[in-house]
Amino acid sequence: MTIGPLEPRTLADTPPLAVPATGESSWSRRHLLDLDDFSADELDLVLRTADTMKEVLSREVPRVPALRGKTVVTLFYENSTRTRASFELAGKVLGADVINVSASGSSVTKGESLIDTVQTLQAIGADVLVMRHHRSGAPYLAARHAHCSVVNAGDGLHAHPTQALLDLLTIRNAVGDVRGKRIVIVGDVLHSRVARSNIWSLTALGAEVVVSAPPTLVPKDLGRTAEGNLPPVRIEIDLDRAIEGADVVMALRMQHERMQGAFVPGTREYSKLYQVNAERMARARPAALVLHPGPMNEGVEISHEVAHGLQSRVEEQVTNGVAIRMAVLWLITRTGGRPPQPASTAGGSL
Amino acid sequence: MSDRIADVSIEGGRVAAVAPRLEARGSAEIDARGLIAAPGFVDLHTHLRDPGLEYKEDIESGTRAAARGGFTTICAMPNTEPAMDTRSVVEYVLREAASRAHVRVLPIGAVSKGRAGCELAELGDLAATGCVAFSDDGAPVRDATLMRRALEYAGGFGLPVIDHCEDPALAQDAVMNESWVSTRLGLRGAPPAGEETAVARDIALAEATGTHVHIAHVSTRGAIEAIRRAKERGVRVTAEVTPHHLVLTDEAVAFGVDAGHELIFDTNAKVNPPLRSQDDVDACVAGLADGTIDCIATDHAPHAEVEKLCEFDDAAFGISGLETAFGLCMRNVHAGRLPLARLIEALTTGPVGALRLDRHVPGIGTIAVGAHADIVLLDPDAEWVVEPARFASKGKNTPLAGVTLRGAVAATIAGGRIVHRSEVPVG
Numbered sequence: 001m002t003i004g005p006l007e008p009r010t011l012a013d014t015p016p017l018a019v020p021a022t023g024e025s026s027w028s029r030r031h032l033l034d035l036d037d038f039s040a041d042e043l044d045l046v047l048r049t050a051d052t053m054k055e056v057l058s059r060e061v062p063r064v065p066a067l068r069g070k071t072v073v074t075l076f077y078e079n080s081t082r083t084r085a086s087f088e089l090a091g092k093v094l095g096a097d098v099i100n101v102s103a104s105g106s107s108v109t110k111g112e113s114l115i116d117t118v119q120t121l122q123a124i125g126a127d128v129l130v131m132r133h134h135r136s137g138a139p140y141l142a143a144r145h146a147h148c149s150v151v152n153a154g155d156g157l158h159a160h161p162t163q164a165l166l167d168l169l170t171i172r173n174a175v176g177d178v179r180g181k182r183i184v185i186v187g188d189v190l191h192s193r194v195a196r197s198n199i200w201s202l203t204a205l206g207a208e209v210v211v212s213a214p215p216t217l218v219p220k221d222l223g224r225t226a227e228g229n230l231p232p233v234r235i236e237i238d239l240d241r242a243i244e245g246a247d248v249v250m251a252l253r254m255q256h257e258r259m260q261g262a263f264v265p266g267t268r269e270y271s272k273l274y275q276v277n278a279e280r281m282a283r284a285r286p287a288a289l290v291l292h293p294g295p296m297n298e299g300v301e302i303s304h305e306v307a308h309g310l311q312s313r314v315e316e317q318v319t320n321g322v323a324i325r326m327a328v329l330w331l332i333t334r335t336g337g338r339p340p341q342p343a344s345t346a347g348g349s350l
Numbered sequence: 351m352s353d354r355i356a357d358v359s360i361e362g363g364r365v366a367a368v369a370p371r372l373e374a375r376g377s378a379e380i381d382a383r384g385l386i387a388a389p390g391f392v393d394l395h396t397h398l399r400d401p402g403l404e405y406k407e408d409i410e411s412g413t414r415a416a417a418r419g420g421f422t423t424i425c426a427m428p429n430t431e432p433a434m435d436t437r438s439v440v441e442y443v444l445r446e447a448a449s450r451a452h453v454r455v456l457p458i459g460a461v462s463k464g465r466a467g468c469e470l471a472e473l474g475d476l477a478a479t480g481c482v483a484f485s486d487d488g489a490p491v492r493d494a495t496l497m498r499r500a501l502e503y504a505g506g507f508g509l510p511v512i513d514h515c516e517d518p519a520l521a522q523d524a525v526m527n528e529s530w531v532s533t534r535l536g537l538r539g540a541p542p543a544g545e546e547t548a549v550a551r552d553i554a555l556a557e558a559t560g561t562h563v564h565i566a567h568v569s570t571r572g573a574i575e576a577i578r579r580a581k582e583r584g585v586r587v588t589a590e591v592t593p594h595h596l597v598l599t600d601e602a603v604a605f606g607v608d609a610g611h612e613l614i615f616d617t618n619a620k621v622n623p624p625l626r627s628q629d630d631v632d633a634c635v636a637g638l639a640d641g642t643i644d645c646i647a648t649d650h651a652p653h654a655e656v657e658k659l660c661e662f663d664d665a666a667f668g669i670s671g672l673e674t675a676f677g678l679c680m681r682n683v684h685a686g687r688l689p690l691a692r693l694i695e696a697l698t699t700g701p702v703g704a705l706r707l708d709r710h711v712p713g714i715g716t717i718a719v720g721a722h723a724d725i726v727l728l729d730p731d732a733e734w735v736v737e738p739a740r741f742a743s744k745g746k747n748t749p750l751a752g753v754t755l756r757g758a759v760a761a762t763i764a765g766g767r768i769v770h771r772s773e774v775p776v777g
Contacts, residue, residue, distance in 0.1 A: 036534075036613070113660060135661035136536035137615030144614075156663070158536030193536060220539060221530035229530045 017056060017064045019330065020048040030335050031143045031150045032328055034159035035201040043168065043201055049327035050169050050320070056093060057323060067096035070333055073126040075101045075117070076153070077133045082294060082318060083153050083163070087130045090325035099126075118142045128332060131155075136193075149332045157191055163293055164197035166324040168205075170313050171248055173320075174289050179206035184242050184284075186276055187252035187301050190217045190263070194293045195252055203231040210234045212242035213274070216263040239274055246284040250291045251276045251302045267300055277303035281311065289313050353691070358387060360723040363766035367719060380768075382727050385760050386690075389715050390422025390453075390724030391697040394512075394590055394705060395487070395566060395647035396672065398424075398455070401442060402431025407652040407744045409443065412672075413451040415650070415743035417769035419672040420697075420759035422453045422724035423707070423714060424650075428460040429488040435460035435471040440479045452769045453762075454724075456710065461486045461500045461511060467493055470500060477507040483705055485512035487566055490548055492518055498555050505561035510588070510705060512564045513552050515573065516623065520544030525663055527600040527624040535604055535615065537662060540624055542570035549573040553580040556587050564704060565589040567649050569623040571633035578642040588704040590647035591634045593678040594669055598749065600625045603662075607749050617658045617665035619749040621651070635687050638696055645700030646693075648675050652745020670745030674736055676728065678750065680757030683730065690730060723766040732758035732772075 027045060035043070056064055072091040074084055084100065091098040103117060112120075114133075121129060128149045131139045136156030143150040154160040168178070175181055183202055189195045189211050196219075202209050211218065211233050223235040236242035243249060254270060264270045276290060290302070290312045298304045307314060357372040358365060393416065399407040407415075409426075416424045426443055428434030434443060440457045447455035459476030463469045465486045473484055484504050491497040491513055500511050521540040526532050528539025549565055553576060556563040568574055568589050580587045598607060602619040605611060619625055637643040651668025658665050671678075676697070682688040702708055702715035713721025733756045738746035762770035 034613070037611070113656070115659065133661070135663045137613075137662045140613060140615050141661060156536050157538075196533075196536060219533035220528050222533055225530040230534060 017052065017066050019052050020045060027331050028335055029332065031139075032161055032332060033139055033143060033150065033152045035161045035164055035197050035204070036159075038201060038204060040205055043165075043205060046165055046324070046327050046331065047169055047172060049331060050165075050323040053323040053326035053330070054320075056326070057319075062093050063095065064093070065095040066330055067091065067094040067333060070096045070127045071099065071125050072096045072128045072130060072329060073099045073101055073121050073124075074130045074153070075103060075121065075132075077103050077138070078154070080132055080153070082321065083132065086318070086321040087153060087325050090322050090329055093322070094326055094329060096128075096329070099124075114138060114141060115145045118146050122146055122148050128329060151328060151332060154193055156193065157196075158193050159197045160193040160293075161197050162321070162325055162328055163194045164201045165328070166317055166321040167194075167198055167250065167291055167293070168201050169320045169324055170291060170317050171289065173316075174313065175247055178202060180208065181247040182208045182210060182245055183248040183250065184210045184212055184246045185250045185252065186212045186239060186242070186274060188217045188254050188263075189213050189222070189252065190219050191255065192252050198250065199231045199233055203233065208234070210236050210242050210246070212236050212239045214264050214270075239280060240283060243280050243283045246288050248289045248291060249276055249281065249284060251296075253293065253295065254297060254301045271300050275301060275303060276306055278305050278309070281306060287311065291317060293317070358717060358725065360763070360766045363723055365717055365719050365721050365723050368717060380727070380761060382760075384729070386694075386728040386730065387717065388694045388726050388728060389698040389717050390726050390762065390764060391420045391676070392423040392701040392707065392715055393421045393648050393650070393672065394425045394564075394645065394701045395592075396424040396426055396650045397429065397652065397668070398426045398443075399652060400430060400446065401439065405654050405744070409446045409455065410450040410452070411742060411744050412650070412652070413447070413453045413455065415670075415672040415741060417452045417762045417764065418742050418759065419648075419675050420726040420728065420762050420770075421672060422726070422762060422764040422769075423456060423711070424453060425456045425458050425482060425705070427487045428458055428485065429465060433460045433465045434458070435463050435465065435476075437472070437475045437479045440476060440481060444480060453764045454711070456480070456482045456707065458483050458485050458487075458512065460484065461491055462496065465489060467491060467496060470496070470503060473500070473504055473509075474507060477509055480710070481509070482707060482710055483510050483512050483564065485514070485566070487512060487514045490514050490516045490518065494551060494555065497552065498559060501555055501559040501561035501563060505559060510562035510564045512566050513548070514566045515545050515548035515552060515568075516540070517544040517547045520547070524624070525620060526603050527626045529600055529627055531600045531604050535613070537603075542572055542626065542630065545570050545623055546572035546576060549576050553577070553585055553587055556580075557583070557585045560586065562586040562588070567592050567595065567623055567647065568637070568643060569595045569626050569634065570630050574633050574637040574642055578637070581642065588644045589642070590645050590701070590704065591638055591643045592649045593646060593671060593675045594621065594625060594749075595623070595634050596631065596638065596646070597678050597681050598625050599628050599631055602749050607753050615662045616749055617660065617662055618669070618747050618751070620662065620665050620667055621649075621669050622667040635682050639688055639692055644696075644704040646675070646679060646696045647701065648672050650743070650745075651747075652743050653747045654744070655746060658747050668745075668747065669749065670738070670741065670743045670747045672743060673741050674748060674750050674755065676759055677734065677736075677755030677757045680730060680755065684756055723763055725763040726759060727761040729758045729760045731756060732760070734758050
């Protein structure tokens with residue numbers, strides 16, 4: 001057995017991490033559960049921190065010791081490729097120890113309860129618990145019973161805040177300030193935690209969000225309830241009308257089991273009415289962006305041509321995902337484990 | 351019901367006299383000045399969990415909780431294990447109650463064998479054993495033909511069928527009300543229409559068979575309007591509403607009761623039928639006030655802590671409600687939405703009339719001379735904080751933990767015995 005050569009450079013050779021000062025917008029969160037109560041300032045702070053992280057990722061040796069000595073545990077009750085890999089890499093780039101735990105089953109019915117699992121991982125030394133769960137609200141339960149920080153990596157149909165943040169970073173990098181921009185979210189919004197989190201962050205920043213889906217896949221009361229209950233969006237069932245003048249078109253995955261659940265008659269009619277394709281994109285603004293949280297069903301909710309065309313930002317979304325998760329882990333661990341403190345004025349280096 | 355200031359004397363477990371001034375003849379005396387003496391409350395809908403689920407509640411703990419809530423009679427729902435679908439199980443409940451219960455227990459028999467919704471249980475034998483009604487509660491009677499046969503057959507014994515109205519297809523996988531709150535939380539919602547179509551079916555069957563159907567825990571405006579129209583036509587339908595559906599909305603699931611705007615996914619607010627919208631709550635209160643809804647019933651559904659300390663979807667449905675019923679309902683009285691007299695009626699003569707319980711227990715729901723001395727002393731203005739750890743019920747599952755209620759049960763007398771006295775001196 002041979003042992004490969006050691007990394008020729010050490011961490012000591014790496015330039016420091018120039019993170020934005022947090023003083024101006026007082027980050028005090030121990031957990032990241034959703035974006036529903038994020039201010040514009042907080043969103044901006046995450047994006048600016050992510051910009052710094054992108055710089056780190058572009059280095060020849062993308063490593064900084066910002067989280068050295070910290071333990072990040074990814075606890076996934078649901079399969080995931082990109083989100084889990086993205087969090088794992090984010091932790092490693094920042095020098096944290098990363099442990100991956102896969103779990104299945106639910107409390108009561110089988111085996112260990114969620115709270116017991118969380119407390120066990122905490123006892124092992126987890127500083128941050130990155131959690132994906134098929135039940136809406138599960139990370140909230142974990143956060144209530146944990147001393148460590150909890151980051152929601154997707155819960156049921158409820159929220160997927162880091163996906164929404166990486167979408168926001170992708171959009172902002174292309175169009176700048178999202179205020180007044182028309183962002184069309186197309187497809188199965190009813191079953192989409194990605195859409196729910198995106199709607200909160202985009203509307204908090206003043207974007208005009210239009211949801212286009214068959215009426216069976218529009219969540220109850222969305223676009224029809226009193227201000228403050230749900231974010232203000234416009235529902236436009238006709239995608240051709242919705243897409244008119246769009247700056248960004250976000251397509252959502254259409255799961256095949258929804259067809260069997262009789263939400264829509266079938267793939268053929270669905271793709272006819274709701275596929276994001278070149279013909280439809282012609283109605284949007286020239287150079288409008290196309291996003292998709294993945295994994296894509298090409299030929300169903302998005303055409304192959306558009307998914308891989310010039311307007312597509314699907315790959316950039318994945319790259320931005322690592323930077324966003326680095327930013328989140330960094331910000332969270334500054335407050336994690338301790339009660340919220342007055343923000344330090346020190347940004348600077350480490 | 352007439353209101354007046356009076357003394358009540360009790361002898362041999364029965365009311366001996368009611369008069370402006372009675373001499374205490376050396377026996378125990380309760381000074382109830384400043385309190386309201388009302389007939390003991392009657393709950394048509396209590397889950398005692400005994401036999402089989404004693405880790406949640408048993409006949410002793412459940413009836414002690416009832417006494418603390420001011421209830422002197424409770425009707426025990428048959429979703430026990432085994433179900434109360436045969437004479438022997440009902441006899442067990444009656445025997446246990448005779449030796450261990452703090453208040454009167456009237457059994458409700460299952461409609462179908464094993465509550466499976468396939469074959470009728472032996473309703474005649476159950477009636478002869480002392481059941482006061484039939485229900486598959488916890489589950490609706492899905493099959494319309496079985497419901498029709500149950501009504502026809504039960505009608506022969508003069509007993510009503512109580513139905514939990516829910517269209518299983520419309521409520522599939524639902525864990526809360528369908529509204530902006532379910533959208534916000536990403537939880538599957540049950541549309542009010544699922545209750546309303548089931549209520550409409552039962553009304554049609556009651557009309558067709560001429561048998562009395564009692565609608566359990568109504569919770570939607572549409573269901574109440576359907577019942578109102580049916581009653582106007584003379585259909586034999588009665589209905590109950592729970593304290594929680596008279597006060598709490600589905601927002602309690604998201605944020606808790608009297609709380610802020612932080613999401614908590616409160617499993618203690620998970621109940622079936624689910625907490626609905628403010629508009630539905632308003633309709634419940636108005637329906638109770640105008641008599642469309644006959645009475646208040648707690649749907650007391652105690653669970654063990656682990657059954658609520660889990661993911662929302664996996665949590666059990668139900669609220670432990672006996673001990674908070676009066677205080678919670680009093681919110682509507684203090685807010686001027688419901689007269690106190692109507693509230694007391696809805697907890698006493700209302701339920702007695704709905705199931706005609708005076709056929710089984712003469713004088714129940716009154717403080718008439720000769721009736722069983724079932725009396726509750728109420729302090730409508732006493733404030734107290736709900737502390738589930740101090741519940742007599744084994745079920746600590748309530749969304750009201752830490753909430754202040756105004757209106758307390760100062761003492762409960764069941765069959766002439768003091769079965770509850772508030773620890774906090776009143777007055």
